Amino acid sequence: MVVAIDGPAGAGKSTVARAAARALGFTYLDSGAMYRAVGLMARRHGGAASERADELDIRLGDRVLVNGEDVTETIRSPEVSEAASKVATNPRVREALVQKQRELMSSGDWVAEGRDIGTVVAPDAEVKVFLTASPEERARRRAAELGTDVDMVLRDQTLRDAQDMEREHSPLTAAPGAVELDTSGLSVDDVVDRIVDLVEGARR
Numbered sequence: 072m073v074v075a076i077d078g079p080a081g082a083g084k085s086t087v088a089r090a091a092a093r094a095l096g097f098t099y100l101d102s103g104a105m106y107r108a109v110g111l112m113a114r115r116h117g118g119a120a121s122e123r124a125d126e127l128d129i130r131l132g133d134r135v136l137v138n139g140e141d142v143t144e145t146i147r148s149p150e151v152s153e154a155a156s157k158v159a160t161n162p163r164v165r166e167a168l169v170q171k172q173r174e175l176m177s178s179g180d181w182v183a184e185g186r187d188i189g190t191v192v193a194p195d196a197e198v199k200v201f202l203t204a205s206p207e208e209r210a211r212r213r214a215a216e217l218g219t220d221v222d223m224v225l226r227d228q229t230l231r232d233a234q235d236m237e238r239e240h241s242p243l244t245a246a247p248g249a250v251e252l253d254t255s256g257l258s259v260d261d262v263v264d265r266i267v268d269l270v271e272g273a274r275r
């Protein structure tokens with residue numbers, strides 16, 4: 072079974088998807104880490120690196136490895152966030168990463184998290200969730216996570232939201248049939264319980 076969790080940055084996708092995967096005994100797929108890995112390579116080696124995204128050996132798990140190098144922390148920097156959002160507008164990058172994601176999920180049970188899982192990567196996912204939260208709440212969460220200033224995060228977030236939602240290829244949008252969950256004011260456990268209920272419903 073595939074559980075697709077999409078939504079904007081800071082809606083709580085990573086925390087929720089990770090916890091839901093643990094609760095269900097499914098494997099967690101962080102598709103954003105793949106875009107971040109390509110963004111990092113583009114920063115280091117220039118735009119041509121993103122044209123060869125299909126050749127990158129990206130391993131996800133407790134650590135994120137790119138061609139054998141541990142980039143787990145490096146890919147979380149604001150610079151790489153920006154680079155990831157940029158490379159994510161490139162259709163060749165998207166095509167290469169979507170293919171890798173589909174291969175990974177071709178067997179087993181997955182909770183996959185991103186922007187286009189329910190719309191593009193796994194349109195047949197048995198459970199689709201679109202997580203949202205108010206922009207201020209999302210910025211507050213990100214700032215707490217990064218230990219930085221809320222206003223700065225909110226400014227960057229507004230730019231990145233626009234880039235993610237207005238891009239020509241696979242813009243961020245709720246998939247048909249997705250259950251929209253606003254996580255503002257909800258605990259992680261509340262959201263995970265809702266997702267587990269949806270999975271149980273889909274099994275019946």
Ligand code: DC
Pocket residue numbers: 080102103104106107152155156157159184185186187188231235
């Ligand atoms: O979820 P994240 O912040 O780690 O994602 C990093 C960037 O990659 C973000 O700008 C959106 C983009 N992304 C995407 O376009 N499609 C996905 N499935 C996952 C992430």
